[in-house]
Amino acid sequence: MSRYEKLFADLKAKNEGAFVPFMTIGDPTVEDSFKVLSALIDGGADALELGIPFSDPGADGPTIQESDRRALNSGANTVNCFEVIKKIRQKYPDTPIGLLMYVNLVFAPGIDTFFKLCADSGVDSVLIPDVPLQMIEMEPVWQEEAKKNGVDLVMLAPPNADDETLSKIAKNCHGYIYLLSRAGVTGVEKEAGKPI
Structure with missing residues (x-):
């Protein structure tokens, strides 16, 4: 049973939801990140979603952009x-640990090396928002390397996805599906609405 499966089963048995905070590693400093992440888990985080800082986080709004910059x-x-x-x-x-990061950070070391780094450090899942479903379907290396290294490849389910797209996402996704409640970048709008 994976860490996610165990966590979700435990939470379901208690009829509870998961608290999964996001943090950019290195903000405010690399040294402080370990202390902050430890405090999050000690304070009740069920899992972690971590960002590796990137110079051009296009799917993120000003809050995470500033975090990446710092x-x-x-x-x-x-x-x-x-x-x-x-260390965490x-x-x-x-504690399940997921990465939410950009594809350039995967391509830089190479897809195979990247997923090995994930496995060696204890990462459970990776979500790469700028890798489209079509690329995952057409390039088997993504699924092959993730599976070979025991890392779940998580996918985004956009709010305007039709049933066919959702079915393909479910087929290609492992660990969990990341449901977007609205279109757009993170941290800009304060209210969620129904997709148009």
Whole structure:
């Protein structure tokens, strides 16, 4: 049973939802990230969703863009971010850890090397919002490398997706499906509405 399966089963038995905070590793500093993430778990986080800072986070609004900027300015990079994840995994062996990051950070080391880094550091899932469903379907390397390394490849379910698209997402997604409640970047609108 994966960490996500165990977590969701435990929460279902208690009739509770999951508290999964997002944090950009390296904000405010790489050293402080371990302390902050530890405090989040000790304070009740059921799982973590972590960002590796990127210079052009196009799907994110001003709050996460500023977080990425602060992290990059503090010296955060992919290597030291994975080191923080390793330390968190050692301290909290049962807490699911997911990455939400951009495809350039995957292409830089190569898809195979990236998923190996995820496995070696204890990452459970990866969500890459700028990798479209069509690429996942046409390029088997994504699923192959994720599966080979025991990492769940999570996909976005947009609010305007039709039944056929949702079926394809479900077929290609593992761990959980990330449901978007509205279109647009994060942190801009204050209210969710029905898709048009």
